[in-house]
Amino acid sequence: MSSLSIEGVGRVFPPARRGGADTVALQPTDLQVADNDFITILGPSGCGKSTLLRIVAGLDQPSSGRVLMDGQPVGGPGPDRGMVFQSYSLFPWMTVRDNICFGLREKGLPKPQQKEISDYFLERVGLRQFADHFPKTLSGGMKQRTALARALANDPKVLLLDEPFGALDHQTRALMQELLLGIWESDQKTVLFVTHDIEEAIFLANRVVVMTARPGRIKCDIPIDMPHPRTYKVKTTQEFADHKARLTEEIRVETIRADAMAVSA
Amino acid sequence: MSKWFTPLKPVSSGRRITLGILGFVVVVALWWAVTASGLVKPLFLAGPGATLLAGYGLFFEFGFLGDVAVTVGRVLGGFLIATAVAVPLGIAMGAFKSVEAFFEPLISFARYLPASAFIPLLILWAGVGEAQKLSVIFIGAVFQICLMVAVIVGGTRAELVEAAYTLGARNRGVVLRVMLPAAAPQIFETLRLVLGWAWTYVIVAELIGASAGIGFMIIDAQRFLDTGQMIFGIFVIGVIGLVSDYLFKQLNRHLFSWAAS
Ligand SMILES: Nc1ncnc2c1ncn2[C@@H]1O[C@H](COP(=O)(O)OP(=O)(O)OP(=O)(O)O)[C@@H](O)[C@H]1O
Ligand SMILES: [Mg+2]
Numbered sequence: 001m002s003s004l005s006i007e008g009v010g011r012v013f014p015p016a017r018r019g020g021a022d023t024v025a026l027q028p029t030d031l032q033v034a035d036n037d038f039i040t041i042l043g044p045s046g047c048g049k050s051t052l053l054r055i056v057a058g059l060d061q062p063s064s065g066r067v068l069m070d071g072q073p074v075g076g077p078g079p080d081r082g083m084v085f086q087s088y089s090l091f092p093w094m095t096v097r098d099n100i101c102f103g104l105r106e107k108g109l110p111k112p113q114q115k116e117i118s119d120y121f122l123e124r125v126g127l128r129q130f131a132d133h134f135p136k137t138l139s140g141g142m143k144q145r146t147a148l149a150r151a152l153a154n155d156p157k158v159l160l161l162d163e164p165f166g167a168l169d170h171q172t173r174a175l176m177q178e179l180l181l182g183i184w185e186s187d188q189k190t191v192l193f194v195t196h197d198i199e200e201a202i203f204l205a206n207r208v209v210v211m212t213a214r215p216g217r218i219k220c221d222i223p224i225d226m227p228h229p230r231t232y233k234v235k236t237t238q239e240f241a242d243h244k245a246r247l248t249e250e251i252r253v254e255t256i257r258a259d260a261m262a263v264s265a
Numbered sequence: 266m267s268k269w270f271t272p273l274k275p276v277s278s279g280r281r282i283t284l285g286i287l288g289f290v291v292v293v294a295l296w297w298a299v300t301a302s303g304l305v306k307p308l309f310l311a312g313p314g315a316t317l318l319a320g321y322g323l324f325f326e327f328g329f330l331g332d333v334a335v336t337v338g339r340v341l342g343g344f345l346i347a348t349a350v351a352v353p354l355g356i357a358m359g360a361f362k363s364v365e366a367f368f369e370p371l372i373s374f375a376r377y378l379p380a381s382a383f384i385p386l387l388i389l390w391a392g393v394g395e396a397q398k399l400s401v402i403f404i405g406a407v408f409q410i411c412l413m414v415a416v417i418v419g420g421t422r423a424e425l426v427e428a429a430y431t432l433g434a435r436n437r438g439v440v441l442r443v444m445l446p447a448a449a450p451q452i453f454e455t456l457r458l459v460l461g462w463a464w465t466y467v468i469v470a471e472l473i474g475a476s477a478g479i480g481f482m483i484i485d486a487q488r489f490l491d492t493g494q495m496i497f498g499i500f501v502i503g504v505i506g507l508v509s510d511y512l513f514k515q516l517n518r519h520l521f522s523w524a525a526s
Pocket of ligand 2: 049050051162
C-alpha cells in the first residue's frame with residue numbers, strides 16, 4: 001500500500017464576482033505515491049500544480065475526491081506533511097536555528113533535543129556558521145536551505161515543495177538540487193516537488209508527472225530509472241537527454257494549448 | 266538646479282541636517298521680523314526674545330516643570346490604558362474574523378466621535394479630576410489603535426501562517442507565535458503615531474477644568490494676555506513630542522532589529 005494516495009482530487013474555485021464563471025483549477029486527479037518516491041510535477045503555468053500540492057498539505061480543501069495518508073483521509077494541515085514555498089516564508093524575527101526549531105517547539109520537544117536536531121540539519125544544509133543569523137541577512141539560497149531544514153527537522157512523512165528554487169539563480173539552483181537529492185538519497189523521504197524546470201524535474205525524480213494545460217489533469221507519469229547517487233554529471237548523459245527531449249515535447253504541446261486558451265478566453 | 270530636484274535622489278546626511286535646521290531658522294527669522302518691525306503688536310504675538318524670557322520665568326518662578334510633569338503623566342497614563350485595552354482587542358479582531366465582524370462597525374463609528382466633544386459629558390460623569398483627563402485621551406486613542414492593530418494583524422503574510430500550520434502549529438500557536446511577532450513592529454509604529462495624537466487631546470482636556478498642566482498654563486496666560494508664555498507652552502509641547510517620537514523610534518529599532526528596513 002502506498003503512504004500517500006490522491007483519489008479523484010479536483011478543485012473548482014467559485015467566481016470572484018457574482019455572475020462570473022467558476023474556475024476549474026484542477027480536474028479530478030489520481031496519484032498513488034509509494035514510500036520514498038521522489039515525484040516531480042511539471043506543467044504549464046496555471047494548470048493547478050500549486051492547488052494540488054496545497055490540497056495535499058491540507059491548506060486547501062478539494063471540491064471532489066480525497067487525499068489519504070496511510071489510509072486516513074487528510075482533514076487539514078499537519079506536521080506529517082512538511083511544505084517549502086517558493087516565496088520566502090521564514091519567520092523574520094527568528095534566527096536560522098529558531099526557524100529550524102519552530103515545529104519542534106510547537107510539538108513541545110525538550111530544548112536539548114531541539115538543539116541536537118537543529119545542529120544536525122544546520123550541518124546538513126551547510127548553515128552551521130549562520131545559526132544565529134536573522135533571515136534578512138541571508139542570501140536567497142540560504143533562506144531556502146533554512147526553509148528546507150525547517151521542514152525536514154519535523155521529520156514529515158511527506159515533503160511538499162512548490163517551486164522551492166524558482167527564485168534562485170541558475171548556479172545556486174543547481175547546488176540546491178544536489179543538496180536536496182543528497183538528503184533524499186541518504187535519509188529517504190517521500191517527496192512531491194513542483195517545478196517549471198524540465199532538467200530539474202528529471203535530475204531529482206524517480207517519477208516525473210506531467211500535467212495538461214488548465215484545467216489540469218495528469219497527462220503522463222514517466223519513471224526515471226537513472227541510478228543513484230546522482231551527481232550533476234548525469235545531466236550530460238544520453239539517457240538524460242532522451243528524457244529531456246520527450247518531456248520538452250510533452251510540455252510544449254501543453255504550453256501552446258494553454259496559450260491558445262488564454263487568447264480565446 | 267536640476268541636481269537638487271531629481272526625483273527620489275537621496276541627499277547626504279550632512280545636507281539633510283543643514284536643511285532641517287534651516288527650516289527652523291527661516292521660521293524664527295520671519296517671526297522675529299514681523300514682531301521686531303512692529304508689524305504685529307506684542308499684545309498679539311510676543312517676539313522670540315520675549316518668548317524665551319517668558320519661558321525662563323515659567324520654569325524658575327512659576328514651577329512650570331511641575332505642569333510639564335503633570336501633562337506628561339496624563340498623556341502616558343491615558344495612552345497606556347488605551348494600549349492595554351486596544352492592542353489585545355485589535356489582535357483578536359485581526360486574527361478572528363467573527364470578532365472583527367462584531368466589533369468593526371461599532372469601533373469604526375466610535376472612531377469618528379471627536380474625543381474633545383466628550384469633555385462636557387466626561388466632566389459630568391467623572392468630575393474635573395484626573396479620571397476625566399485620562400478618559401479624554403483614552404477615548405481619543407483607543408479606537409484608533411484598535412482598528413489599526415486589527416488591520417496590521419489581519420494583513421499577516423499568508424505564507425507565514427501557512428508555513429506554521431504545516432509545521433504542526435495549532436490556532437493558538439499561530440496567533441501567539443506567528444501573527445503577534447510578525448505584527449509587532451508595525452503595532453509599535455502605530456503606537457508611536459497615536460502617542461503624537463494623544464498630545465493634542467490632553468491639551469484640549471486641560472483647557473477646561475484643570476488646575477495644573479501645560480494646557481492649564483496656556484489658558485492661565487491668556488487671562489494676562491501673556492502671549493510669550495502661551496507660545497512658549499506650545500513650543501514645549503512640540504519639543505516633548507519630538508523627543509518622545511525619537512525615543513520611540515530608537516526603541517523600535519532596538520527591539521525589532523530583525524525587521525528588514
Ligand atoms: N484562491 C483562488 N481563487 C480563485 N482561483 C484560483 C485560486 N487559486 C488558484 N486559482 C486559479 O486556479 C488555477 C490553478 O492555479 P495554481 O496556482 O494551482 O496553478 P499552478 O500550476 O501552480 O501555476 P504556476 O505554475 O503559475 O504556479 C489558476 O487559473 C488560478 O488562477
Ligand atoms: Mg504554482
